[in-house]
Amino acid sequence: MDIEGVGPGDSRYDTLRAGFNLAVTHEPALIVEARSADDVAAAVAAATGERRPVGVMNTGHGPSVPADGAVLIRTGGLSGVQVDPGRRVARVEAGACWRDVIAAAAPYGLAPLNGSSPDVGVAGYTLGGGVGLLGRRFGFAADHVHWMDVVTADGRLQRVDADTDPDLFWALRGAGANFGVVTAMEIALFPVATLYGGELCFGPEHSDDVLQAYLAWACTAPETMASSLLLLRYPDDPAVPERLRGQHVTHLRLADSGDDAEAGRTLVDELRAAGPRLVDTVRPMPYADVGTIHHDPTGTPVAAFDRNVLLRDLGGDAAAVITKLAGPDADAPFLVELRAWGGALARQPAVPNAVGGRDAAFSLLAIAGPPAEDRAARDRLLAAMEPWSTGGSYLNFSGVEHATTLAARHYRPDDLTRLRALKDRYDPGRTFSVTFPLDAAGG
Ligand SMILES: Cc1cc2nc3c(=O)[nH]c(=O)nc-3n(C[C@H](O)[C@H](O)[C@H](O)COP(=O)(O)OP(=O)(O)OC[C@H]3O[C@@H](n4cnc5c(N)ncnc54)[C@H](O)[C@@H]3O)c2cc1C
Known part of the structure; x- marks a missing residue:
């Protein structure tokens, strides 16, 4: 593949393909350690060029299906967090964990909608919904995302929000791993000290x-x-x-x-x-x-x-x-x-x-x-x-x-129908298949 990465046989392969939860053993074709959004875009383009699936791993807390034969993008090297206390928001990169956001927001008396473990990744958690300790008061973490920078299956990096692409923005917040790789997002912070x-x-x-x-x-x-x-x-x-x-x-x-x-x-x-x-x-x-x-x-x-x-x-x-x-x-x-x-x-x-x-x-x-x-x-x-x-x-x-087989239990029936139609539109080649599939038969 025309891109740098760690493959089977490399001494770092076993370390990089394992995350926190070892319930799945991944056998990716290549592991790319992304340090920028451009690295992510290049990895997705290289994978689609070879008709390989793309997997994403930050902490490895949430495995689903094995990333066998895939290009597995590790996001830990892309972990910046910037807080804007005036607007009560944080810009969070793909590899950040809640620990990073909690620490960055606390000096301003602000809190994010993190879950129980500070070691969980912000992107993976938020793309799946995100039920945290302020959830009953403010809602799911996904309810308070302002925009996402996403690399879609065509290899394009784009900013997606409620105006630029309402369909994709709707789908990303709840089924995100099926639609692209998020490189950064802006999330709301709340005045809880x-x-x-x-x-x-x-x-x-x-x-x-x-x-x-x-x-x-x-x-x-x-x-x-x-x-x-x-x-x-x-x-x-x-x-x-x-x-x-x-x-x-x-x-x-x-x-x-x-x-x-x-x-x-x-x-x-x-x-x-x-x-x-x-x-x-x-x-x-x-x-x-x-x-x-x-x-x-x-x-x-x-x-x-x-x-x-x-x-x-x-x-x-x-x-x-x-x-x-x-x-x-x-x-x-x-x-x-x-x-x-x-x-x-x-x-x-x-x-x-x-x-x-x-x-x-x-x-x-x-x-x-x-x-x-x-x-x-x-x-x-x-x-x-x-x-x-x-x-x-x-x-x-x-x-x-x-x-x-879980898609029918994760979403309301009408929403699942809409998600499947959007999957056909945004990811017809099923590049993003290293996640809980939306397709009835498992993708
Ligand atoms: C100890 C523990 C406590 C938890 N507590 C809570 C909780 O309180 N509330 C709650 O809602 N959940 C909780 N979870 C579940 C957790 O939110 C999910 O497992 C989540 O998917 C983990 O994200 P991650 O990035 O840390 O893990 P990873 O395994 O690295 O990623 C999980 C999945 O998210 C996707 N993903 C990750 N980053 C990106 C990205 N940048 N772009 C696109 N897709 C991406 C990938 O498909 C990946 O397979 C907990 C899990 C554990 C193990």
Whole structure:
């Protein structure tokens, strides 16, 4: 190929083709380390010239299908972030992570619509929707993008916004990886300098009470409150703090962005009353510490098999089903996160986009390791939640196993029809196929 890159046999090939999530092994024909938008355009042009697919990897947190035979563009070398505090916006390049934007915005008392992990890439997260700790208050990250610089399948670098190309701009925000490589974008920032946030952890004997209390509480919590519940059995490992070691623990992760910290404290006190806490880190904090709330794993790559289902209000015996299949007595070899949606996530943004799932009250994300029996146990829980399912599934929480058949669950039916027509228009050769495909049969 008439372009510089790292191919099989090169000593850096294995390092560069692996990202954070090792659930997929990519075997690209060439890996291009982009340092500019022009590098990206050249890589796309070279790939299309040889009829090869194009894949993009920033952190590797969100794999879908293998990038076999593809030109894989690594974006980590293109990671600038510039904040304009007067306009409350940030210009963010393709390889930036939320950590970079949070740090750049904080000195101005501003916050982006990041998710739970500061190590996730801004572009990948935003192109898939982006449900973060300010989401119930302001909406999906994709709802607050002003423009994107994109290399499309024809190799052209263009600025796309609601005026220049409304169709492409609509599709990029929700199904972006199917339509091009974003080299930079402008996103809105919000005046949030502090949170009342942190984590409450409860032991196995209180798991059921906490789950019941949380479900009732989450239905009435204000839109300033972000919350999720995590069920997890810790390994009996000296690296785990003694009070958690070997235990099944129910975590509540909470972040109130309202101006009145006392009101936040009162709300959290209702949950504190659910039982004695093994850990209680909920406190006033600078927004810049938002990553400590979920303290998602960082650094060491893992093979994680994610699946999710979007849920309506969890009445009836929903709590009992979750407890049976993922509670302390289930010995579930997977972790479960139930996250409250609603609020601004349920509303259409000022400039509509392709993001689905606005009818969900909760997402349920279940993550298993490689063993087949662990994944089967995870799937039993997901199947048992079908009575509460909206029929939807959230793209950013979707894993590799059913990647080629998920499109119908990621989008509203009319939107999927429109996305497929736009895919035919903007990417007829299916250059951007290293992602969750929109085509019925898997692209
Ligand atoms: C620990 C953890 C916490 C998370 N928390 C949240 C959360 O709170 N909320 C939420 O909504 N999601 C969350 N996610 C999911 C995350 O948003 C997705 O996995 C997202 O796709 C990751 O983007 P990335 O760039 O970091 O990963 P990558 O694997 O590098 O990229 C993911 C996909 O995005 C596409 N992509 C990336 N960059 C570009 C680009 N510049 N142009 C075009 N396509 C691109 C590619 O198709 C790529 O395959 C979390 C994931 C993990 C592992």
